[in-house]
Structures are given as structure tokens and as C-alpha cells.
Amino acid sequence: MRKHYQVEILDDISAKVYIPNDLRAKSKLTKVAFGTHSLETTIEHHERNILIISKDIAIQLKYPDISVPMHLFIDNDTLLIGPLVGIFTSGFTPFPIRPIGERSLFFAKLLSVKKSVGALPFVFGEQHINWERGTINGLFYHLDGWKTFEVPFPNVIYDRLPNRKSERQTELKLVKERLQTDYMIPWYNPGFFNKIDVYERLQQNDDIAEYLPETHTFSSFSEIERMLSDYGHVFIKPINGSLGLGIHQILYDKVEDTYFCRYREQNGENKLIKYNSLESLMHHIFAGKNLNRMLVQQGIHLLRTNKRPIDFRIHTNKDDNGNWITSAIAAKVAGAGSVTTHVNNGGVIKTIAEVFPSTEERKEIEEKLTLAALKLSKRLEENMEGIIGEIGFDFGIDRKGNVWLFEANSKPGRSIFKNPQLKDFDFLTRKLSLAFSVYLTERAISSPEDIFK
Known part of the structure; x- marks a missing residue:
């Protein structure tokens, strides 16, 4: 476990930094x-197990007066205090209490783990960057409130753009490119993730092929007919969809030679409609929709509880040693007549223990x-571009x-943590993401060639 040290700002102008005796360069x-x-400054050892910096040094470094223990890194003749973590997003408001709108609470909770991590995180957007000065007017959550401090560009940046639309904005792309390329900041x-892109890249790995249901971009009715014959039902999903929106389940009844489509209307009503042919179903349900932006996926006969299908949300994170660990696990039970288990479709979040009371069965499910x-x-991580630190x-x-x-999400939603019994998982996922x-x-100090390859 890495050590982090409390930082104390000395109220003098001695231009000195005092480091603990156990820190040797x-x-x-x-x-x-x-x-x-x-x-450049004078750095001396002292007996106390804290880092002390004089006020004039803190001002020149733009070190905010926030009491957080920090890690100390040594790179040749330089002592680095960090990490300073910039969390990049969009959707800012002019309201001081809710500066990031409805997501302000999420970011407040994310930033509140700073002391347990030994990092100083802040939230910023494109409009907060002072390119000429090399600083950012960052939003810090401190003493139960939001406060703005001007700080240097961070050591690393955690991408929390809220959706694909913001990600496609030219000015935000340019910010990312400039900070990564010109300033060599790991992002x-x-x-x-694009669903079909993920599937095609993973398909190349024999050791995980067993986990992948047959999945294709829409090409023809005959392919859907063939998959219905093989599996009994299929799902048609938007390639870039989220939150279970736009998902349709198509079922084929061999005995009656009829087709059913289960989906959720925009008003929230779950529908199950019967058709005599696949063509009539497709023409009615998908009229005016671009089927080239949809994928067709093998239906799975899922485990059930109280006659309702169950699926599972697993979060994985990389820890402070760069190792993947599972950080959360929950079961999602489908709502009555729902095509998915999403909460907004009437799904219910449960712990694994609630669904599998048997210790032996629960252990087997969790291990798998x-x-x-x-x-x-x-x-x-091996097959996708960029540095991945968490997946849902x-x-x-x-x-x-x-x-x-069924799906891998690079920016997993957090609806499962509404279940109070998953409170520890909620904290752990936030802590690990920082x-x-x-x-x-x-790594950026010791092996930059691995980070920026």
C-alpha cells in the first residue's frame, strides 16, 4: 500500500519545503x-511524518488550502505532490449550489473520497481552462460545498463526459487532444463503447468466445428468421443505445407459427404485440427507423426468480497498483412485462444474497x-484504444x-447503488475510480513510454 502524507502550509515566506525523514531520494x-x-526551492528533511510547505511556495504552485493527505513522488531532483486529478465533463450551470446541474450530487460524492485515496480531484470543463497561464479554474467539493480554486493543469484527467453528443463536440475533442499531446497528461x-465494435474485437479472442452471444448488425429479415429458429427469440438494440432505450425482443412461436414483439413505448407502457409474419412485425414496429443502426443479438433463456428474468451488473476497476478487480456485483430483476431489467423499465435491484439464499449457489454465481x-x-483493455480504468x-x-x-460500458451508470445494501460497493467504485x-x-513519471505508446 502506498503511503500518503498530510500536507501543512506554513504561514511564512521562507521558500522552503520540509519532507519526512523516511522519504529518501x-x-x-x-x-x-x-x-x-x-x-526551484530548498527541500529539507524533518522528524514529523507530514509534508510542510511555506506559504509563498504554496502560492507560486497554486496549491489550494484544502486539507487532504497526498502522495509524494520523486523524479530525479524533483519532489511531486499529487496526484492532482482533473475530472473533465460538460453541462455546467451558473448556480453555485448545483454547478453541474443534476449531476452535482454524483460529482460531490465522487470528490468526497479524496482523503481515503490521497489525491486532490476537481471538476472542470472546456470553459474553465486558462491556456495562457497553464491553469484551470477547478471546481472543488470542500467542507460540504463547492468552491473554485485556480490550479495548475492536473497530473491525470478522468473523462466523465455525460453522453456521446458531448463527446462528438469539436471543441471538446480539441481540448482532449491538446492536453494529451502538448502537455502529455494521461487521460x-x-x-x-460501441456495442458491435466491442463484440467484433472481443470475438478475436478464443478464451472469451464462450461469453459472447451471437450478434450482428442488421442485414436481412432472413438472418433474423434463422436466429429465431436457432434460439427462439432475439433482441434488436440500437448500436449506440443506453439505459435500455429502444430495445425490442422478438419471439417466435413454432407451434402457432406466429411472432411476438415486446418493447417499451415512450410513455413508459410495456407492450407485447402478436404478428402473423416477421415482415409485418418489422414494418409496423420499425417504420421510419434506420435498421442499419441496430444490432440483432441471440436471445438467452435466463435464470428467473418469481417467474421474472434476472441479469447481473458487475463493475470492475483498476486499483492503485494497476490491477483489475471486481468492485460491485448486483442482480437486476425485470419488471412485469418488461423487455429489460433496467430500473427505468420497472426493474428491481437486488443483492446476490437476496436472489440466491443458498450460500453454495451464491458463491458459485459470484465466482462465475x-x-x-x-x-x-x-x-x-488490450483491444480498445485509450486508457481504461473502469467498466460496467x-x-x-x-x-x-x-x-x-450482454453489454460492456466504459462509463457505467450507477442506478444499482440506489439499493442501500450496496452502499459499500458504491463507495468502493468511487474510491477506485480515483x-x-x-x-x-x-507510471507517467517512471515509464511514460508505457502510458503514451
């Missing part, structure tokens, strides 16, 4: 750095899901006990 330390700012969790999640996390998986388990991947910044900062 191979060469004499002559510089101190915070974020991308650094300056983690960039981009939203954990194994699948960790294997898939490593493969996604939606898995199903069929009646034979096989695990199936703890990974410690690892990235250290």
Missing part, C-alpha cells in the same frame, strides 16, 4: 512540483461472474449455468 532534491507547475476512460468480468476487462458489465446466466455478456490516478501518475 537518490539525488539531492532541488525542485517541487504540483500538477504541471514546478519551481483515462475516454469514449463510449467475477471470472468472466476480469477476463473480459483484460481483453477489452451486464451479464446473463442461462438455465444451464453459462455466463453471457485511486487509479495514483498509479497513472506514478
Whole structure:
């Protein structure tokens, strides 16, 4: 476990930094750095187990007066205090109490883990950057309120853009490119996964093929007919969809030679409609929709509880040593007549113990899901662009006990944490999403060629 030290700002102008005796460098330390700012100063050892910086140094480094224990990194003759973590997003408002609108509470909770991590995180957008000064007017959550401090560019940036639309904005793309290329700042969790892209990349790995249901971009009615014959039902989903929106389940009844479509209307009503042919179903349900933006996926006969299908949400995170670990696991039970288990479709979040009271069965389910999640996390990291630090998986388990991947999300939603019994998982996922910044900062110092390859 890495050590972090409490930071004390001394109310004098001695231009000095005092470091604990247990912190030893191979060469004499002559510089101190915070974020991308650094300056020459006198650095001395002292007996106390804290870092002390004089007020004039804090002002020059633009070190905010926030009491958070920090990690200390040594790079040749420089002492780096960090990590300073910039959380990049959009959707800011002029209201001081809710500066990021409805997501203000989420960000407040995310930033509140700073002391347990030993990092100093802040939220910012494109409009908060002072390019000429190399600083950012960052939003910090401190003492139960939002406060703005001007700080240097951060050591690492955590991408929390809210949707694909914001991600496509030219000015936001340019910010990302400039901070990564010109300032060599590691940027983690960039981009939203594209469902078919993920499937095609994972398909190339034999060791995880068993988890992948047959999935194709829409090509013809005859392919859907063939898949219905093979599996009994299929799902048609938007390639870039989220929150279960736009998902349709098509079922084929061999005895009556009829087709059914289950879906959710925009008003929230769940529908199940019968058709005599696949053509009439497709023409009625998907009239005016671009089927080239849809994918067709094998239906799975899922485990059920009280006659309702169950699937599972697993979060994985990279920790402060750069290792993948499972950080949350929950069951999602479908609402009555719902095509998905999403909460906004009437789904209910439960702990694994609530769904599987048997200790033996629960342990077996957890082990299977954990194994699948960790294997898939490593493969996604190898096959996708950018630095990935967290993933949310939606898995199903069929009646034979096989695990199936339905979806992988680079920016997983947090609706499962509305269940109060998942409070510890909620905290752990937030903590780890920032703890990974410690690892990235250290790697950017010791092995930048691995980070920026």
C-alpha cells in the first residue's frame, strides 16, 4: 500500500519545503512540483511524518488550502505532490449550489473520497481552462460545498463526459487532444463503447468466445428468421443505445407459427404485440427507423426468480497498483412485462444474497461472474484504444449455468447503488475510480513510454 502524507502550509515566506525523514531520494532534491507547475526551492528533511510547505511556495504552485493527505513522488531532483486529478465533463450551470446541474450530487460524492485515496480531484470543463497561464479554474467539493480554486493543469484527467453528443463536440475533442499531446497528461476512460465494435474485437479472442452471444448488425429479415429458429427469440438494440432505450425482443412461436414483439413505448407502457409474419412485425414496429443502426443479438433463456428474468451488473476497476478487480456485483430483476431489467423499465435491484439464499449457489454465481468480468476487462483493455480504468458489465446466466455478456460500458451508470445494501460497493467504485490516478501518475513519471505508446 502506498503511503500518503498530510500536507501543512506554513504561514511564512521562507521558500522552503520540509519532507519526512523516511522519504529518501537518490539525488539531492532541488525542485517541487504540483500538477504541471514546478519551481526551484530548498527541500529539507524533518522528524514529523507530514509534508510542510511555506506559504509563498504554496502560492507560486497554486496549491489550494484544502486539507487532504497526498502522495509524494520523486523524479530525479524533483519532489511531486499529487496526484492532482482533473475530472473533465460538460453541462455546467451558473448556480453555485448545483454547478453541474443534476449531476452535482454524483460529482460531490465522487470528490468526497479524496482523503481515503490521497489525491486532490476537481471538476472542470472546456470553459474553465486558462491556456495562457497553464491553469484551470477547478471546481472543488470542500467542507460540504463547492468552491473554485485556480490550479495548475492536473497530473491525470478522468473523462466523465455525460453522453456521446458531448463527446462528438469539436471543441471538446480539441481540448482532449491538446492536453494529451502538448502537455502529455494521461487521460483515462475516454469514449463510449460501441456495442458491435466491442463484440467484433472481443470475438478475436478464443478464451472469451464462450461469453459472447451471437450478434450482428442488421442485414436481412432472413438472418433474423434463422436466429429465431436457432434460439427462439432475439433482441434488436440500437448500436449506440443506453439505459435500455429502444430495445425490442422478438419471439417466435413454432407451434402457432406466429411472432411476438415486446418493447417499451415512450410513455413508459410495456407492450407485447402478436404478428402473423416477421415482415409485418418489422414494418409496423420499425417504420421510419434506420435498421442499419441496430444490432440483432441471440436471445438467452435466463435464470428467473418469481417467474421474472434476472441479469447481473458487475463493475470492475483498476486499483492503485494497476490491477483489475471486481468492485460491485448486483442482480437486476425485470419488471412485469418488461423487455429489460433496467430500473427505468420497472426493474428491481437486488443483492446476490437476496436472489440466491443458498450460500453454495451464491458463491458459485459470484465466482462465475467475477471470472468472466476480469477476463473480459483484460481483453477489452488490450483491444480498445485509450486508457481504461473502469467498466460496467451486464451479464446473463442461462438455465444451464453459462455466463453471457450482454453489454460492456466504459462509463457505467450507477442506478444499482440506489439499493442501500450496496452502499459499500458504491463507495468502493468511487474510491477506485480515483485511486487509479495514483498509479497513472506514478507510471507517467517512471515509464511514460508505457502510458503514451
